[in-house]
Amino acid sequence: STYVGEISFAIIVATLGLVLFALLIGNMQTYLQSTTVRLEEWRIQRTDTEQWMHHRQLPPELRQSVRKYDQYKWLATRGVDEEALLKGLPLDLRRDIKRHLCLDLVRRVQLFDQMDERMLDAICERLKPALCTEGTSLVREGDPVNEMLFIIRGNLDSYTTNGGRTGFFNSCRIGPGDFCGEELLTWALDPRPSVILPSSTRTVKAISEVEAFALMAEDLTFVASQFRRLHSKQLRHKFRFYSHHWRTWAACFIQAAWRSYKKRKSAAELKARENPMAAEDELSQEHMDINVPPPGSGLAMYAARLAASTRGVNKHTASDSSVVSSLQKPAEPDFSVDEE
Numbered sequence: 367s368t369y370v371g372e373i374s375f376a377i378i379v380a381t382l383g384l385v386l387f388a389l390l391i392g393n394m395q396t397y398l399q400s401t402t403v404r405l406e407e408w409r410i411q412r413t414d415t416e417q418w419m420h421h422r423q424l425p426p427e428l429r430q431s432v433r434k435y436d437q438y439k440w441l442a443t444r445g446v447d448e449e450a451l452l453k454g455l456p457l458d459l460r461r462d463i464k465r466h467l468c469l470d471l472v473r474r475v476q477l478f479d480q481m482d483e484r485m486l487d488a489i490c491e492r493l494k495p496a497l498c499t500e501g502t503s504l505v506r507e508g509d510p511v512n513e514m515l516f517i518i519r520g521n522l523d524s525y526t527t528n529g530g531r532t533g534f535f536n537s538c539r540i541g542p543g544d545f546c547g548e549e550l551l552t553w554a555l556d557p558r559p560s561v562i563l564p565s566s567t568r569t570v571k572a573i574s575e576v577e578a579f580a581l582m583a584e585d586l587t588f589v590a591s592q593f594r595r596l597h598s599k600q601l602r603h604k605f606r607f608y609s610h611h612w613r614t615w616a617a618c619f620i621q622a623a624w625r626s627y628k629k630r631k632s633a634a635e636l637k638a639r640e641n642p643m644a645a646e647d648e649l650s651q652e653h654m655d656i657n658v659p660p661p662g663s664g665l666a667m668y669a670a671r672l673a674a675s676t677r678g679v680n681k682h683t684a685s686d687s688s689v690v691s692s693l694q695k696p697a698e699p700d701f702s703v704d705e706e
Contacts, residue, residue: 404445412436434499438575448495464490468579471516474543485592492585498576504546505570510563513580514547520576522546526568536617546570550583554590 415436419429452460468490473479478489496515498504505511507526517540524546525537540546546568553564563583 408436408440408445431499431501435497435502438499439497442497442577461487461491464493468493468516471518471543471545471579474516474545485589488592489581489585489589492589493579493581496578496580498572498578500572500574502572502576503569504572505566505568507566507569509566511547511549511553511566512563512583514545514550514586515578515580516545517542518577518579520572520574520578522570522572522576524568524570540570550586551590554583554586 412433415432419432424432452463455463465487469486472486472489472493478486481489493516496513498520504515504522519542522540523537524540525535527535547566549564549566
């Protein structure tokens, strides 16, 4: 072109294109260097771990479990330390981020759902990220419970044998949005605090890669002590209705009572077939015994007749009552101190 304006415009466009291309190359190089540095740090750490496992002569199964956890941690975090990143942020911004990440999970616990916003923020601030690989046992039945887990993703199996009792097995599936470690709630809400951590009533095992938030025992104790002074009288129903331990105990109790009823019914039908007249007399006698005595009658005689009518029932239910008595009733917080 012979026009100076066109030549100048072409030169400017070419120059800007070269500058933008150089900036793009620089940003890509910075990103690749950052990723490479983190990856190199992870490789160095993995090499140190391999050397340590070789020095300690760990068996191949344990070495494979360690490698699997390190790989899953890298895939989940890409080498970013979430706790360190949040600590560098202002308190208000850190609270908002924790609230966004954890509030919905915390509200699924019916006890926490009744708290005010400030207490919920305090709980969310104390939650720490936790990772588990497939096949990891988070807690075993009988072991002390030192944390409560709120599941973000992944699935776990939770089962109990009621202390190893023969023929007893109860299991359930824990998924995203659920929680485990509810034994800490009863322990933390006890007005008479104990240094000894509660024992787990269930075994919890990961059946896939699990990502969760953990609430440690000391943090839960602080939160529960604040909440107990506000709403302590509302907790018993919440515990009994939503607790896996309470539900298992109630189901076993109902099952034993149903078996006892079926045995008594079968025995009554068999007796009716053998001696219809005697069964009819016994039935009429039971109806007489359960009638409320009229005013002025002897209460002692009524009590004696009622005891005689239930004596036969006790013979049939002896075995079932022994089964029920063998089931350990879950502990619940005692608020007598607060009420005093």
